[in-house]
Amino acid sequence: MASDPRYVRRFSRTERTLHWVHASAFFVLLASGLILYLPSLSELVGRRPFVKDVHFDTALAWLVAIALVVALGDRRGLRRTLAELDAFDEDDRLWLRRIDRPQGRFNAGQKVNAALTAAFALLFTVSGFLLWYGERDHRFRFASTILLHDGLMYVSLVLLVGHLYLALIYPATRHALRGMTTGSVRRDWALQHHRKWVDEDG
Amino acid sequence: MDSPGETRRYGRRTFLAVTAAGLSSLAWGKPVWQAFSHATQPLQDALLPPGLLPDGWRIYTVAASMPRFDPGTWRLQIDGLVEQPQSLTYDELRRLPRAEQVSTFHCVTGWSVKNVRWAGVRFRDLLAPARPLANGTVLSFVSAEKPYVDTLTLRQAELHDAMLAYEMDGAPLAREHGAPVRVVIPEMYGYKNVKWVERITVADAVESGYWEQRGYDVDAWVGRSNGF
Structure with missing residues (x-):
């Protein structure tokens, strides 16, 4: 596929693994979290201590898996990706003001989404740890911890719905999903949506 | 000002700003949220159909499944340091003097539900037929x-707004809220408000309840225990 001139490679194996580790952990955490949170689901499912263990163990597995992917994967590539996500040039700033400008491998919206996802991952981890540890040491229990954890869930849900819409439904953008599964996207599509990146890579 | 062609590190700024806001909210989250939801209450009442948002309750359980209430076989046992042990059916319990109240329920994990309407029996009325002995100071x-088990001293149980509740918000207590009867003591955190009560034993010493064996305070006064 890499030799097929109609396609360009967008995401490395490390990037894709990171994405799918994060996505699958998120769905398990969301499902088990909602069972713990919504009374109707709590009653339907029962077995709260078990669901709590699933939620907690998934969070641990998620952290370990992320660390493993970073440790064993293409770290130099990840650093480059991080630098790309960090940098907003003038085209990005105009794009965010809804002015059509050529974009790099990530458009400005994807860069914002990446920054939010990273911050949320950290905040979910800290507040989740405090919920767990606060049960064991009361000096670490704060009245607002659960509010932060719940609030992150609500905002994440909104971001997730938008993400799924763009990746699965919206005709102009859903081809991007191919990049996250196989690694490459159609050159003509990339030229339309990420022209600066295709131009750079030649 | 943005000068053309210049690259700005908005990615890390976004990350750091959101992280800082989130972490600091551990200090200001609850009071700010309470003020906000109080201020927007009329708007919520006008715009949102009831039942759309979670009603604020979280259902905490410790066993694999919730007890199921069967009115035909259910009995409330009252025993221990009493002259006359009791075994009450649900109907007998409902015939005892009825008390009603509106109170706020506070969970030790940080959430609260305001203005819950309870109906039930005050402990003084509930215990009277059993005639507790003089040394029976703990329930x-x-x-x-x-x-799951927990204790209250008799003095705590006789607070003006403590009761054994069989109705919540105008309906018989739902299964997830402890059907058919639960303890309600609004001045203490939720874990003292035992659900699915089937036995009340009068004793002379306080025992550690389920969560107290796991490090929580025995006297769970709202705002004055468990590190708050």
């Missing part, structure tokens, strides 16, 4: 959800 509440 031990045994839940049908094993192994």
Whole structure:
């Protein structure tokens, strides 16, 4: 596929693994979290201590898996990706003001989404740890911890719905999903949506 | 000002700003949220159909499944340091003097539900037929959800707004809220408000309840215990 001139490679194996580790952990955490949170689901499912263990163990597995992917994967590539996500040039700033400008491998919206996802991952981890540890040491229990954890869930849900819409439904953008599964996207599509990146890579 | 062609590190700024806001919200989250939801209450009432948002309750359980209430076989046992042990049917319990109240329920994990309407029996009325002995100063509440148990002193149980509740918000207590009867003591955190009560034992010493064996305070006064 890499030799097929109609396609360009967008995401490395490390990037894709990171994405799918994060996505699958998120769905398990969301499902088990909602069972713990919504009374109707709590009653339907029962077995709260078990669901709590699933939620907690998934969070641990998620952290370990992320660390493993970073440790064993293409770290130099990840650093480059991080630098790309960090940098907003003038085209990005105009794009965010809804002015059509050529974009790099990530458009400005994807860069914002990446920054939010990273911050949320950290905040979910800290507040989740405090919920767990606060049960064991009361000096670490704060009245607002659960509010932060719940609030992150609500905002994440909104971001997730938008993400799924763009990746699965919206005709102009859903081809991007191919990049996250196989690694490459159609050159003509990339030229339309990420022209600066295709131009750079030649 | 943005000068053309210049690259700005908005990615890390976004990350750091959101992280800082989130972490600091551990200090200001609850009061700000309470003020906000109080201020927007009329708007919520006008715009949102009831039942759309979670009603604020979280259902905490410790066993694999919730006890199921069967009115035909259910009995409330009252025993221990009493002259006349009791075994009450649901109908007998409902015929005792009825008390009603509106109170706020506080969970030790940080959430609260305001203005819950309870109906039930005050402990003084509930215990009178059993005639507790003079040395019986503690009530031990045994839940049908094993192994959940917790205790109140008689003085705590006789607070003006403590009761054994069988109705919540105008309807018989729902299964997830402890059907058919639960302890309600608004001045203490939720874990003292034992659900699915099936036995009340009068004793002379306080025992550690389920969560107290796991490090929580025995006297769970709202705002004055468990590190708050």
